[in-house]
Amino acid sequence: MTAEALAGELRLPLFVIRLESIITRFMGETAAKLRLVFDEAQKRRGVYLFDEFDAVGSNRMATNDVAEMRRVLNSFLQFMEEPSATDSVLVAATNHPSLLDRALLRRFDEVLRFEMPTHEEVRAIIKAHLSPMKYPKLAWKTIETAANGLSQAEIAHAAEEAVKAAILSERNSISTTDLSHQLQKRQDMKTVFIDDKGSIG
Structure with a gap:
């Protein structure tokens, strides 16, 4: 969401780098x-988002690391030091900042940390993503409880999915149940990831 907003403010195209297609x-x-990717950033000015960046940027001294990924990270660091003729903006996002190699801090101009949204922010995020639906008499306390532990992006996606489901059901309004259901699906996705990976992604 941040990269999308940044691209919009700068009036630049947003390019999302799918690391699973690179590794x-x-x-x-x-x-x-x-x-x-870096060659393209040199040729075409834009905002380039590396999502789930810990897949590439993990600490080179990590005990479970492999030599190939260390080489990949070294390459990334070298590419970032090259002068750019286009002034493209590189954005790296991670849910695991503690895993990142500290050398990356010297390459990025800014480091932004996003805390979990407050109840007021949960309401604002959901309302911003319910258009064009109506949402009369929502039980906000129930919704806020269902959203507990979810990021801003996850909450936004849940609201958007609730809108899609309502449209497919030929309804023009959103209920508390609609939102709670989609928020719970996001919670379940995190639980599955914890079971499979041992950490939250």
Whole structure:
């Protein structure tokens, strides 16, 4: 959401880098694909978002690290030091800042930390993403409880999914049940990720 807002303010195109499409098991191939991304940033000015950046930017000294990923991170650091003719903006997002290599801090101009939204912010996020639906008499305390522990983006996605479901059901309003259901689905997704990975993604 932040990268999208930044691109909108700067009136630049937003390019989202899907790291799962870059990372491969073949030696040297991941760094080569990363090189193509930076080459594109040199040619086409825009905002380039590396989402779930810990997949690439993890600490090089991590005990579960592999040599290939260390090489990929070294390549990323080198690419960032190259002068840019387009002044493209690079944005890296992670839910696990403690995993990132500290050398990255010297490459980025700003580090922004987003805390979990307050109840007031939960309401504002949901209201901003319910258009064009009506939402009479929502039980906000129930909704806020359902949203507990979810990020701003997850809450926004839940609201958008509630709108889609209402449209498919040929309704023009959103209920507390609609929102609670979608928020719970987001909570369930996090639970599955914890079970599979041992951490929240």
